[in-house]
Amino acid sequence: MARRYDPDRRTRIIDAALRVIVADGIAGLSHRSVAAEADVPLGSTTYHFGSLDELLTAALRRSNENFAQALRDSEVCAGDADGGEGASSGARLADELTRVLGEWFAGERGAIELEYELYLAALRRPALRPVAAEWTTSAVELLSTRTDPATARALVALMDGVCLQVLLTGSAFDAEYTREMLTRVVDGCA
Template sequence: MPRRHDPERRQRIIDAAIRVVARAGIAGLSHRSVAAEADVPLGSTTYHFTTLDDLMVAALRQANEGFARVVAAHPALSDPESDLPGELARVLGAWLGGDRTGVELEYELYLAALRRPALRPVAAEWAEGVGALLAARTDPVTARALVAVLDGICLQVLLTDTPYDEAYAREVLTRLLPAPGTRDGRGPGSLPPPTAG
């Protein structure tokens, strides 16, 4: 009977919960399924997370860092000289183009806030975080709009099985920038050749 006194038990349960949601969705999340995935007894998951909501809050907060990691991997996003819409479209492509389970996982937890008020503050944290990042390059209103359209494009891709079109995303994001196209000298309306399907 090993592993009495396991200081990182709680963290390992969160990791297991994320793997469970990635594999089976929120519908497959239960104290038992997480316990099995983490290889701990049932009582251990109920002890650390009395409610499944508690567990989801912890999982969503940790999953959000996944997107933050993708953003951090594209430092050009913070470079004031770079083409903001182009960079955003590229980052989105990198996120959506990789393993779809990662995106599904984050979105499933994110969207679960619709019915679970406990998750809403965490969802708001994420939106505010991305918004703050973008606000540094434009202004708060535009930043919120960019976040909204990023969300909307992701939804269309994930919900309707449409492939992601990076050129389309860049065009839409470009139109959202406030001033009449003076920011990067490239006026809106001229679609570059589609570099991504």
């Protein structure tokens, strides 16, 4: 029997791993559970990903792309051209970041939980740390087009903190508080 050509199989396996993690958490992830979810032979998962850490790394990288893409698609990277008259550059950046976070939280909460579960898995899985760091580096680079790198790092840290607080407390995203805190960071206010 000839081998079936399936160029999208690796991508389907990664997508299946993300669905398994959303449903069962990282503890539910196995080559077997992913193969079943992707409807591929078990050998396909081990062929493409020799270990669960390799699969988690690919899943985290895919997950990271979502928020970075949201930043790229927003006016965060567009600079200060047009609009926002009467508001400082920092206030406009804080407004845009708050809008992006608000849209993110308005979407499927499971997707946000997935991203943070993968992100925090790096605490116990050293193989994931470089990918978690890639997200931070990417976000800082994107924000550095609007502010200095140190402020960009502080903004990323604040956004992470706000997101974790919302997720861990089950509270609603507080746009006004977030906007105020982001403005303080970007404007250097105490």
